[in-house]
Amino acid sequence: MSTLNLILAEIRFRFVNFLLCLLVVVIAAALFIVGPTLISGYAEDTNEQLSKLEAQAEQMEADTKKELAEMDKQTKRIMRDLGVNLRIVHKDTNMANLYTDFVAVDFPEDYVHRLAQAESIETIVHLVATLQARIKWENRTALLVGTLPVLTQSQKNEEKPHMVRPVEKATVLLGHELGAGLKDGDTIQVEGHELKIAKIMPEYGSLQDVQLVTNLEDAQKILQKPDRINQIMALNCKCKGDRISVIRAELEGVLPDTKVTEHLTNATAREKQRDLVEADRARKLRKVESNLKRVSENRGRQQKMLSRLISIMTPLVVLTSALFVALMTWLNVRERRSEIGVLRALGKGAANVAVLFLGKSLLLGLIGGAVGCLLGYYLTLLLGNWIMKIGTDLFVTDIRLVIATVVGAPLITVMASYLPTLSAISQDPAIVLMDN
Numbered sequence: 001m002s003t004l005n006l007i008l009a010e011i012r013f014r015f016v017n018f019l020l021c022l023l024v025v026v027i028a029a030a031l032f033i034v035g036p037t038l039i040s041g042y043a044e045d046t047n048e049q050l051s052k053l054e055a056q057a058e059q060m061e062a063d064t065k066k067e068l069a070e071m072d073k074q075t076k077r078i079m080r081d082l083g084v085n086l087r088i089v090h091k092d093t094n095m096a097n098l099y100t101d102f103v104a105v106d107f108p109e110d111y112v113h114r115l116a117q118a119e120s121i122e123t124i125v126h127l128v129a130t131l132q133a134r135i136k137w138e139n140r141t142a143l144l145v146g147t148l149p150v151l152t153q154s155q156k157n158e159e160k161p162h163m164v165r166p167v168e169k170a171t172v173l174l175g176h177e178l179g180a181g182l183k184d185g186d187t188i189q190v191e192g193h194e195l196k197i198a199k200i201m202p203e204y205g206s207l208q209d210v211q212l213v214t215n216l217e218d219a220q221k222i223l224q225k226p227d228r229i230n231q232i233m234a235l236n237c238k239c240k241g242d243r244i245s246v247i248r249a250e251l252e253g254v255l256p257d258t259k260v261t262e263h264l265t266n267a268t269a270r271e272k273q274r275d276l277v278e279a280d281r282a283r284k285l286r287k288v289e290s291n292l293k294r295v296s297e298n299r300g301r302q303q304k305m306l307s308r309l310i311s312i313m314t315p316l317v318v319l320t321s322a323l324f325v326a327l328m329t330w331l332n333v334r335e336r337r338s339e340i341g342v343l344r345a346l347g348k349g350a351a352n353v354a355v356l357f358l359g360k361s362l363l364l365g366l367i368g369g370a371v372g373c374l375l376g377y378y379l380t381l382l383l384g385n386w387i388m389k390i391g392t393d394l395f396v397t398d399i400r401l402v403i404a405t406v407v408g409a410p411l412i413t414v415m416a417s418y419l420p421t422l423s424a425i426s427q428d429p430a431i432v433l434m435d436n
Contacts (some may be wrong), residue, residue, distance in 0.1 A: 088234060108229075178210060182197060185197060
């Protein structure tokens with residue numbers, strides 16, 4: 001009988017023993033495939049997830065910046081609608097008379113242009129040269145206000161538009177209370193000067209409802225004060241803290257015979273609104289960065305944990321499998337001492353006996369390694385797709401890992417069977433037969 005037939009006969013005779021050993025080898029080989037493939041697929045999925053998250057983060061950041069830019073724009077509009085918050089007047093102006101009777105000491109119109117062109121002025125923008133006076137119009141008390149918006153040097157460099165729209169010459173913006181019975185486009189007489197109503201303003205519930213707002217030149221003609229103004233309205237900068245002291249220091253160097261007051265409520269509202277928008281911007285961007293960092297760290301920890309678990313379990317399973325095969329082979333040798341003695345007595349040499357047991361172990365490793373590779377592949381898909389919810393296309397078994405498993409499994413089973421086989425061939429057949 002050939003050696004192969006002896007090996008097959010041995011397997012049939014000890015089929016349960018062979019099946020148990022095969023099962024252990026298959027499990028070990030499968031886990032040897034599952035571990036690295038699962039880690040590789042998980043790492044690939046992590047990279048894809050992080051790439052998607054980074055793309056989402058970039059898009060979210062872009063959307064956030066766009067949203068915040070729109071908020072900035074809306075904020076500027078709201079702040080613009082609040083109006084200017086600085087009032088520059090001649091130093092001899094009595095502020096009580098100004099607030100109650102709108103009376104202020106006038107000064108040359110050139111002052112506003114000097115202020116606008118001064119490079120040392122950094123805290124004042126959106127200048128409006130103003131000439132105002134209380135007048136009688138249509139048997140009612142009204143406030144005539146002539147305006148001329150002037151851009152500062154810093155605004156010109158940044159090409160920023162003025163927040164106040166100029167009033168065209170020979171036209172008037174008529175307050176709501178004064179516009180009763182009139183409509184846009186009508187012509188009115190103001191102190192003998194003909195003006196066309198550009199717009200009847202909506203009701204504000206304030207002093208604006210009794211104003212006639214004209215171009216500065218028209219107001220100078222009506223009040224007979226050519227090239228004169230009595231106020232410069234302006235907007236302060238975004239500086240923090242004691243703003244008015246900084247503004248006064250700058251103004252002193254350009255227009256020493258003027259003084260400035262601040263509308264504190266408007267100024268504070270502007271500052272708080274800007275701070276809120278900036279805080280919201282920072283909060284949203286921090287949230288995006290925090291989410292990306294958190295997901296990256298979680299994925300990294302999970303991958304390390306999985307790698308550590310597999311790096312411990314795989315060698316342990318392989319070692320356990322080798323010990324199990326060695327134990328089963330040793331038990332097989334022990335049970336068959338008499339058969340081995342008969343074979344030796346019939347002239348079968350130690351090499352023949354060794355080939356019988358080692359050949360069985362080799363065949364066991366080959367079959368177990370091949371079946372384990374297939375089982376490992378499908379087990380990886382099961383764990384990855386059903387449990388870890390990762391796409392099957394990410395789990396690609398490395399061909400080098402398959403080769404290592406198919407070659408390594410027989411080597412391990414042969415090595416595990418070596419000592420029991422050595423024990424079998426080292427027995428004296430005469431002593432074995434005598435014992436039996």
